[in-house]
Amino acid sequence: MRRARVAYSGAIHEATAAGGKLRLEDGRTVSEDAVVWLPPFRPRTIIALGLNYADHAKELAFNAQEEPLVFLKGPNALVGHRAQTRRPDDATFMHYECELAVVIGKPARRVARADAYDYVAGYTVANDYAIRDYLENWYRPNLRVKNRDGCTAIGPWLVERAEVPDPMRLALRTTVNGKVTQEGNTRDMISDVPALIEYLSGFMTLDAGDVILTGTPEGVVNVMPGDEVVTEIEGVGRLVSTIVGDEAFGRSTRQ
């Protein structure tokens, strides 16, 4: 089962994938381009990983870490499939991050690695943009980099766990305006999905709607207003995002 949340005809709906279309809970079947796509589930705590692929850590010149680099985000950061994300005019380096997102389905406390998948509701694709100009060395990556409005696209679908038998063997790919810029595979995560659930649930109780963005492999490049960024994960989904400038958000533009 693939579930979505969409706005259609004046209301918000739960929907499921149905032969290339969306079936709304009220029985209507509509085309995928007739709706506004929202994040596919209601988020509780949004957890994100930094430097969780060895190649990306190397790309950013970081040494191996003692424990997972975890940070949190607020719901203001999330937008759905086919949304816009703002690139401030003063930014010099804004990049996407294609990530497997793991959605928790029930309370999880001190979960052993071997049981970890029992607590997973499903998976989706996230594009966790970063604007590196705003990085500071305090609680890095600081929220001004990682918790900007609309800077984390997520969707299109929440794909049920049963449809993704091996989440640790999925190809990831990003294209910018149709050109492949990032390729990787979830098998190259430093802390895999069971390890992350074991680690996090060891000190904080996870619950339904919590989501773990599991980090990105190498291949991040600068994106500019007008760019269409597609982050895709094998068997999970293809998430489309468009970069816009300050002007679209009523902010003054550079002289």
Add this chain to the structure above:
Amino acid sequence: MNQAPPGGTVYGVLLNYKGALAALGDAVNEPPYKAPPIAPVLYIKPANTWVGDGAPIPVPGDVDALQMGAALGVVIGRTACRVPLEAALDYVAGYTVVNDVSVPHESFYRPSIRFKCRDGFCPIGRIVDRVRAPNPDALAVRVFVDGALRQRNTTANLIRSTARLIADVTEFMTLVPGDVLLTGVPENAPLARAGQRVAIEIEHVGRVENPLVAEGADP
């Protein structure tokens, strides 16, 4: 029991007391920091950390004592995006007392989720209307451990005032009704151990009091 926050997100801010920044001395200019903070350095106290007045704060077995972070919680009442400084307090619904609990840690280089986001690490008191504290930048803050006064400070010592903080934060992220913005924790946060009770009082806002219990112990 008052179940704050009402559906929002709780954001804390690092090093917003003058004394807290000063306590780091020259270290702010040395690696790994290399410079003092420029924009507000925020963190999140997630839903698993929220408890009400009177609820136990679990102390992990491998930790001797926890830091009691006395924080003024600013409860947002209107959607706040790019709010000008002069209008910032118009976006406040009220205030509350928050205990921003941490496992003591030395480094602020990486987000300290394991030290700040454990279950029960964010006791939140009752929300009072903002008219009760017309000047949020001159509120006495006191922390008691087992009834003994262990810390005194005042929100007059904030680097960014409440209004300034709202303005600077909403420049890059929108706050919505029910969100709680903590204005910072004073330097020398008192330590408390399992078996002790900690109370935080903020003038005109109220008090939040909680017992510390060994993690896994029967309540």
